[in-house]
Amino acid sequence: MSESRASAAPSEVSQDNAEPEEQIQPVVAVILAAGLGVRFDESNPKQLVQVGGKPIIAWSIDAFQFNARVTDILVVVNDRVREAVEAIVGDDTYDKVRTVIQGGIERMDSTEAALQTLAEAEIPQDAKLLIHDAVRPFVSQESINGCIDALDTFNAATVAVASTDTMLMAGDLGERKVVRQVPDRDNMFRAQTPQAFRFGTLRKAYDLAAADPDFHPTDDTRVVVDRLPEEPVAIVAGSVTNMKITLPSDVPMAEWIARSLAG
Amino acid sequence: MSESRASAAPSEVSQDNAEPEEQIQPVVAVILAAGLGVRFDESNPKQLVQVGGKPIIAWSIDAFQFNARVTDILVVVNDRVREAVEAIVGDDTYDKVRTVIQGGIERMDSTEAALQTLAEAEIPQDAKLLIHDAVRPFVSQESINGCIDALDTFNAATVAVASTDTMLMAGDLGERKVVRQVPDRDNMFRAQTPQAFRFGTLRKAYDLAAADPDFHPTDDTRVVVDRLPEEPVAIVAGSVTNMKITLPSDVPMAEWIARSLAG
Numbered sequence: 001m002s003e004s005r006a007s008a009a010p011s012e013v014s015q016d017n018a019e020p021e022e023q024i025q026p027v028v029a030v031i032l033a034a035g036l037g038v039r040f041d042e043s044n045p046k047q048l049v050q051v052g053g054k055p056i057i058a059w060s061i062d063a064f065q066f067n068a069r070v071t072d073i074l075v076v077v078n079d080r081v082r083e084a085v086e087a088i089v090g091d092d093t094y095d096k097v098r099t100v101i102q103g104g105i106e107r108m109d110s111t112e113a114a115l116q117t118l119a120e121a122e123i124p125q126d127a128k129l130l131i132h133d134a135v136r137p138f139v140s141q142e143s144i145n146g147c148i149d150a151l152d153t154f155n156a157a158t159v160a161v162a163s164t165d166t167m168l169m170a171g172d173l174g175e176r177k178v179v180r181q182v183p184d185r186d187n188m189f190r191a192q193t194p195q196a197f198r199f200g201t202l203r204k205a206y207d208l209a210a211a212d213p214d215f216h217p218t219d220d221t222r223v224v225v226d227r228l229p230e231e232p233v234a235i236v237a238g239s240v241t242n243m244k245i246t247l248p249s250d251v252p253m254a255e256w257i258a259r260s261l262a263g
Numbered sequence: 264m265s266e267s268r269a270s271a272a273p274s275e276v277s278q279d280n281a282e283p284e285e286q287i288q289p290v291v292a293v294i295l296a297a298g299l300g301v302r303f304d305e306s307n308p309k310q311l312v313q314v315g316g317k318p319i320i321a322w323s324i325d326a327f328q329f330n331a332r333v334t335d336i337l338v339v340v341n342d343r344v345r346e347a348v349e350a351i352v353g354d355d356t357y358d359k360v361r362t363v364i365q366g367g368i369e370r371m372d373s374t375e376a377a378l379q380t381l382a383e384a385e386i387p388q389d390a391k392l393l394i395h396d397a398v399r400p401f402v403s404q405e406s407i408n409g410c411i412d413a414l415d416t417f418n419a420a421t422v423a424v425a426s427t428d429t430m431l432m433a434g435d436l437g438e439r440k441v442v443r444q445v446p447d448r449d450n451m452f453r454a455q456t457p458q459a460f461r462f463g464t465l466r467k468a469y470d471l472a473a474a475d476p477d478f479h480p481t482d483d484t485r486v487v488v489d490r491l492p493e494e495p496v497a498i499v500a501g502s503v504t505n506m507k508i509t510l511p512s513d514v515p516m517a518e519w520i521a522r523s524l525a526g
Contacts, residue, residue, distance in 0.1 A: 116426070158442065160431055165453040166482045167430055168423055169446060170498055179421065179496040182485035183432060189440070214454040219429045222445035233442040235433060240305040240512065246427040249503065251308050 026071050026127040027148055028118065029064035029096075029194070033057050033085060034078040034110040039246050045081050046245050047134045050124060052258025056245060057081075058088055059137030059258075064130070065096055068158035072096055075134075076110045077102040096217040099145025108209070111220055115203055125200030131220050132194040135245040138257050139238075140196065144179050146236035147196035155201040155231055158190035158221045192238040195220045201231060286382050289390040290411055291381065292327035292359075292457070295342040296320050296348060296397035297373045302509050308344050310397045310510050315521025317479075319508060320344075321351055322400030322521075328359050330407050334430065335359055337380060339366040339431040347521025373473070374483055378466055388463030395457040395485050398400045401520050409499035410459035418464040418494055421484045423452035455501040458483045464494060466488070467513040 019088045024075045033047045040046040047057045064070045073096045076083050080099065089097040099118050102201075103110030111131060118129070132139065150157035167188045169181040202220065208227040209215050217223050221233050241257050243250065296310045301389040303309040320338075327333045327473040336359045340348050345363065352360040364380050366373030374394060381392070391414045395402065406422045413420035430451045465483065471490040472478050480486050484496050504520050506513065 001454070010472075113415070117362075154441075158431070160433075161441075163430070164507060165455065166485065167426070168421070168452040168454050168484065168498070170423075170450045170452050173410075173495050177450075178499040179423075179484055179488050180450075180482070180497065181454075182488050183453070185481045187433045187443075189431040189433050189442075190426070191431050191445070192428065217445070218448045219445070220465065221431065221442055222429065225442055225445050235431070235440040235442065244427060247346050253516070256516070260515070 009115070010152075019262070024071065026123050027069050027130065028072045028074060028123065028127060028199075029070050029130045030106065030114045030131060031057070031060055031064070031073065031075045031109070031132050031134050032103065032110050032114075033060075033081060035107070036078050036139065037135075037137065041248055045230040047081050048084050049245070049251060051137065051251065051261060053086075055088060056254070057085060057134045057138045059088065059134060060134045061094060061097065061137045063141070063144065063173045064132070065094055068142060069094060069145065069148050072098050074098055075100045076113055076114050077185060078103055083094050100252075106216060107219070108206075108215075108217060108223070111202075112206055114209075115199075115206055117197060119203065123199055124237070125198065125203075129197050129199055129202060130194040131197070133244060136242055137191055137254065138241045138243065138261065139192075141176070143192075143236060143238050143242065144194060150234040150236050151196055154234040155198045156196065156221065156224045157234040157236050158195040158219075159192040159242065161192060161238040161240060161242075162228065163190055189210045189235060190238075191219050191221060192242045192244070193219075194235075201228065204228065209236065251258040280503055287334065288395065289386050289500065290332050290445075291335045291337060291386065291390060291462075292333050292393045292395060293374070294308075294327070294336065294338045294395050294397050295366065295370065295373050295378045296323075296344060296364065297339050298398065299341065299343075299434070300398075304511055310344050311347050312514060313399065314514065314517045315525060318347075318351060319320070319399045319400045319517070320348060323395060323397045323402070324352065324360065324405040326402045326404070326407065327395070331403060332408065332411050333359060335361050337377055338363045339377055339409055340364070341424065354376070359458070362426045369479060370482070371469075371478075371480060372485070374465075375469055375473075378462075378469055381462060386395055386462055388461065388466075390462040392460050392462055392465060393457040394460070396507060399456055399502045400507055400508070400517065401506065402455075403502055405497060406455075406501050407457060408478070408507065411459050413497040413499050414459055414461060416452055417497040418488045419459065419484065420429060420497040420499050421482075422455040422499045422505065424455060424501040424503060424505075426451040426453055446515075450496055454482050454484060455466060455505045456482075457500075464491065467491065468494075
């Protein structure tokens with residue numbers, strides 16, 4: 001573990017001794033694949049399900065491996081998928097994958113583990129991180145590039161798509177969910193990934209959140225919005241094909257998108 | 264116009280002279296097909312696009328025509344689709360379609376027109392209304408029945424699906440959308456249709472809303488939640504296949520769902 005963490009150093013240069021102009025700023029993709037998929041099928045990890053002829057996680061890693069601006073990839077797994085993921089990234093194709101680390105029970109724990117690894121690798125505070133859900137296999141290069149560009153102006157950005165549905169904020173009434181509020185649709189976006197941050201910004205937000213054991217955000221943007229409210233999070237255009245595979249019933253649609261992309 | 268409105272009377276009985284036990288309570292489906300589809304293709308009304316071998320609006324009307332509990336159907340159109348819709352519902356199959364009326368520029372105007380027609384037809388205050396977007400062709404019978412059942416306990420209900428995506432509430436920062444708030448995902452639902460109401464409840468909410476020219480809700484649930492906040496709106500389970508056709512890029516997915524349903 002310590003050996004693989006050491007190899008996570010994204011570049012040979014350090015912040016102190018390189019000319020800023022010559023330094024290649026790390027752009028690190030963190031692929032989160034430690035989810036248990038309780039809404040999917042716990043005996044069949046969704047990260048590893050084949051669509052369009054390859055495992056879902058291979059699609060996700062490919063998107064960053066083949067983006068010329070991404071310098072390094074870190075994959076976060078759990079024990080159930082570790083062996084399979086290591087076999088996949090063991091292929092010579094994946095020469096940007098620096099390490100495969102252990103995640104945690106919640107999404108936040110997995111991001112925290114990645115931040116810890118990156119801190120130990122002494123990546124610069126202004127390194128660009130792209131945190132991506134392994135189960136969004138069809139992220140576009142436009143969205144990845146949009147995130148990298150947005151971090152030139154903002155310290156945080158997220159891929160999202162405008163909601164074509166009106167959203168309802170619900171609450172409980174006895175056994176039943178009832179509608180409490182209906183926000184304006186024009187300002188409602190469906191968060192996707194990658195979510196992008198300057199390393200120092202996300203680290204700071206997570207450090208502030210660590211003090212609150214009752215905080216269980218479902219994405220990293222939430223951590224920044226809640227803990228660093230003065231920090232604007234830019235929205236980068238996503239796409240409806242950048243779907244998240246959550247339920248077994250999502251797989252046929254994923255197959256269909258995989259075929260469309262191949263065609 | 265006045266003639267077709269008169270024929271909208273959903274049943275021969277009135278509230279005053281029938282035994283409650285013997286009265287067939289009207290269950291009226293209102294199909295909203297007056298949208299201009301500005302995000303689709305204004306020269307090719309999305310309501311009339313063929314998927315799986317029939318126009319989208321025919322799928323929507325079929326769902327209510329073939330539900331045994333629905334007693335009456337009212338279709339709301341604009342001038343561009345009126346002729347085509349009248350040709351479709353002219354078929355003997357559609358014996359529950361009482362009238363095709365003119366809608367308005369905004370969704371709210373179309374619902375308002377339907378309420379006016381139903382008031383003139385003197386439907387009882389406790390009649391059940393199911394307001395459905397014509398461009399959601401694949402609504403399930405389970406969702407329609409769920410709405411009809413929910414109105415036995417509640418005066419308002421809406422079909423919705425739990426959001427698998429984290430939702431972002433955004434605002435403007437210069438030219439750019441930025442994230443303002445990230446609500447808890449567990450309580451976020453994507454509104455679908457039908458949205459169901461006791462006639463008197465929706466009428467009252469619309470009467471209250473009429474006083475406010477700046478109120479432009481994108482669904483009917485919003486009108487009730489905002490104007491009758493003491494009235495709980497029950498959530499009825501929808502499905503991911505109950506998609507709304509908004510963009511031309513939604514059509515291939517609709518074709519795919521149509522094929523799945525046929526298979």
